Amino acid sequence: MNDSTPIDGTPTVKLLSKEYERYRERTPNSEAMADDLSEVVPAGVCSTFRAYDPYPVHADRTEGTTLYDVDGNEYLDFALNNGTQLVGHTHPELSEGVIDQIDRGTLYTRPNELIEFAARPLIDRWDAIEQVRFTNSGTESIMHATRLARAYTGREKIIRMEGAYHGAHDPALVSKMPPIERAGPETDPRPVSESQGIPDSVPDDVLLGTYNDAASVERLLREHGREVAAILVEPACLNLGLVEPTGGFLERLRELADEYNTVLIFDEVKTGVKLAPGGGAEYYGVQPDLVALAKAIGGGYPVGAFGGRRDIMDHIAADLDDGVATGAAHYGTYNGNPLALRAVGITLREILTADAYDHVTELAERLAGGYRDVIEDEDLEARVASAGSQGMVYFTEEPIRTFRDWTAVDEEFHEAYWFGMLNRGVIPHPHDASQQWTISVQHSAEEIDDHVAAFADLATDLAAAQR
Structure with a gap:
């Protein structure tokens, strides 16, 4: 495990440091398991993409739209194992x-x-x-x-x-x-x-x-x-x-x-x-x-x-x-x-029937719309992309059309967003700014609203860091 707490004093780094600290307080068993697993598998994970600082969430079980970690925390899951589970967990x-x-x-x-x-x-x-x-x-x-x-x-x-x-x-x-x-x-x-x-x-x-x-x-x-x-x-x-x-x-x-x-x-x-x-x-x-x-x-x-x-x-x-x-x-x-x-x-x-696609599409539009409302309310520099069951928030107003446009994405700021959402009980998408959320057939309108509420709670801090 790496101790990767940022040490400089920019607003983004201060926010990320605060969310890292809160994450560590909530996940001592994940931290201990990360140390143990690193002794038997390189970096403690079975795919290099799954390793990130300070250490990953370690899963205990999943059900429906929820992931439970080894510390007993519950997360509304919109990562769904890199988007493999449009059906949700344990359908x-x-x-x-x-x-x-x-x-x-x-x-x-x-x-x-x-x-x-x-x-x-x-x-x-x-x-x-x-x-x-x-x-x-x-x-x-x-x-x-x-x-x-x-x-x-x-x-x-x-x-x-x-x-x-x-x-x-x-x-x-x-x-x-x-x-x-x-x-x-x-x-x-x-x-x-x-x-x-x-x-x-x-x-x-x-x-x-x-x-x-x-x-x-x-x-x-x-x-x-x-x-x-x-x-x-x-x-x-x-x-x-x-x-x-x-x-x-x-x-x-x-x-x-x-x-x-x-x-x-x-x-x-x-x-x-x-x-x-x-x-x-x-x-x-x-x-x-x-x-x-x-x-x-x-x-x-x-x-x-x-x-x-x-x-x-x-x-x-x-x-x-x-x-x-x-x-x-x-x-x-x-x-x-x-x-x-x-x-x-x-x-x-x-x-994955016609009715299932109608349900997912309706919820995807609800989530994207909720994000856009929060962005407007907080005057965040951000934009939302959405297609089918997939969506993503970019913390830049510049359009992303090509790989070279990616330089406009502040990955450290996105990291603060991702851990901030995690600490509010939502896995917004797989870890990393390059990923996207997935809406499953088992998600409900209420859970979409809970996701938006978590983003709204975090958005004030994000807006302050941007300014």
Whole structure:
């Protein structure tokens, strides 16, 4: 555990120090557990993103819309495990189905009826998906989708957007929110590897476009078009809070993919089923060639999927020629895990219904409106973005359209907001200013109002710190 209490005297730092101190007073068991766990797992966590100063909230249990920590504190949860649980925690219908499946078997490495039970609603929701394969995570889904695009086109380079997150495999950790001083000029971004252990050759096959700037992608295609296998993009960029496409950005990418015979891949790991039943493709009215999915499709169970046009999916290897796969290899003992497939089918067929989307959309508008009212009342320098079940508050009046716009975000100020909300019994979104809140089917109007009330209580301190 790090003692990271800020020591300088700016208003923001004073507010953050006050919220850190209050947090420590409320969470002594989390602090002790952080120390204990750091002895057995690096940084005391099982994913690097989960480590933050002074130490994370340590969970005891969850139920409905509430997380209970090891100190007995209750939190209204709008983080929902990085947005995986649009269904909320421990949804009774989902839990009942998965418990029943445990008695029927927790792993089949053989075809079974659950494959169609889970696959059919994905095919029904996405016009682009004619066939689908299952994986265990979003990282795997993106990895296999890009491999498939390379196999289909016979090309190697991938165009992706600077500042976007596409999982934890090597190419995905190139220029995921790189330090500006290392990132090169905005018009010609320099690939930057986030992690040690990534071979120096990996960035050579990553071409960086700018989200919301289709001209930047077109320039890359004019120069490298015969080498480009795919354009990889989130329909809405959810690694920058919530940045929506503007100016026909997605429509132009569709045109460019067709013009240059490259594969348009939508990373819908975070947007899938959360912006609309058919994800960002439906919400923005643009269909890709391949779709990568995970998170909310499984209601909190570990699952991913990738699917798309039949002629592309046909290039997944089914045969070997002299020991070499004739297409894109896709292996995995746990692919199509029956627990996960049961969860996908129940989530998409029985829980995320039209009525459920109406409920979530109404609450999302209520939360965004409540935030805007508080911002106006307190004269805060802030703005709110909202789409589908997703939303975010930015403590800047500057619009955020691209990664380079991110420099306008005061991350330390946002940290004071996040811990301030935590200390008032609300987890507003996953930790970090780059994240967004999720409204679940189990949230109520009263809980939305409680969230807004906590923000209103904190807003006076935030306004004072801004002045």
